[in-house]
Amino acid sequence: MGDKTGREDFFERWERVTDILAAAENVCVFTHTSPDGDAIGSATALAIALRRTGTDARVFLNGQPSYEIRYLLGDEAAGLVSTDGVNNLKIGKNTVCVTVDTANRSRLDRCFAETLGDFRTVVKIDHHLPTEGGDYADFEFTDPAWAATCEGLFPLIGNLLARKNLTVDYAIAIRLYSGILTDTGRFTYTNTTGNTLRTVASLVDITGSEIDWVAKVNYEYKAESTFRLIGISFEKMKMHLGGRLVSLALRDKYFAQADATLDDAGFIVSELMKVIGAEMALLVKPAEIVPGFEPAEGVKRDFKISLRCKPGYDVAAVGAKFGGGGHTCSAGATISAESIGEAENAALAECVKALE
Ligand SMILES: [Mn+2]
Secondary structure, eight states, X not given: OOOXXXXXXXXXXXXXXXXXXXXXXXXXXXXXXXXXXXXXXXXXXXXXXXXXXXXXXXXXXXXXXXXXXXXXXXXXXXXXXXXXXXXXXXXXXXXXXXXXXXXXXXXSOHHHHTTGGGSSEEXXXXXXXXXXXOXXXXXXXXXXXXXXXXXXXXXXXXXXXXXXXXXXXXXXHHHHHHHHHHHTTTTTSTTOOHHHHHHHHHHHHHHOSOOHHHHIIIIIOOOHHHHHHXXXXXXXXXXXXXXXXXXXXXXHXXXXXHTOOGGGGTTHHHHHTTSTTOOEEEEEEESSOOTTOOOOTTOOEEEEEXXXXXXXXXXXXXXXXXXXXXXXXXXEEEEEESSHHHHHHHHHHHHHHHHO
16 A cells, blocks of 8 residues: 555545445444543544545444543434444455554454454554554554544545535533543543644534533432442552552452442552552553452463553553553553462563563
8 A cells, every 4th residue: 555654645544434424335434442532532423424424334342431531422323432342243255344543453352353354444543652563454544643533534524524514512522622632641641742632623613612421420429339449449449669659460369349340440550650659550451350369370361451550661562562552651461370479470571571
């Protein structure tokens, strides 16, 4: 495909892609596993915009996203999002796939990754750092300078809608706003730029000022079970290197004690970074909770690690050691191990190296 990421022909390439999208039988939008606000915000905003222009588009997820971002899915009856894996996926001769916020093939749920070769065209829109396995699309629109995929998507969607004399409306703007708000930690992370804030200014011109509920839903309101899990987490977190590194292994039994689900653990790694002196945080949790789990020799299972760090360190590199990735200060990976302690120790060893 030649130069897939050059800036000079960015919008020219997008013009070509919009031609392909307009001529598509249908468009399937994929995003990364354990989708966050930016993943769901960008996927749904794009699908809505495509539908506005008369293109049949749908977002495919493998299960429900965490509860605080479910408002982005929209009215279920409208069928904008299918949460049933590949069960409702129909790939015709002229079906196009767009992935958003997905740095590499292995960040997709396996059921979706396996279908990529069946699509006529695959388009990637993302803001992660280049990573191994990232070269999976025919057309790529990636810029790590975007604080969120939603930031880069805003002008692309504007361009797509302008062809039909349409503009970004509330339903699209609130989703893009949600993605930027969450990927910047409410505009507190170092990824926040002038362009990020100018994009948000344009979005708020469209949404109007009643956006307070987005932050409240994402950051303030929490289920009772989440509070119980937070209590256990603060008790069980461990400090290393004199407090520079904070780790927490959330065992199956803690989830049982709190009557909590993996959803409840979503934000806890960011809480660990709030300890004064912490420069890096590691959270380990089972990929799936198994009540009453007892490790057995030679039997491995998957654990997810979430990593955060202060600017100046690089947890994307730590994640990459285990086949994952992300951003310099926010990353993740999956580790296969016999026990959560084994997964935690493997990740801790890499964190310690990264802090040296
Ligand atoms: Mn993102």
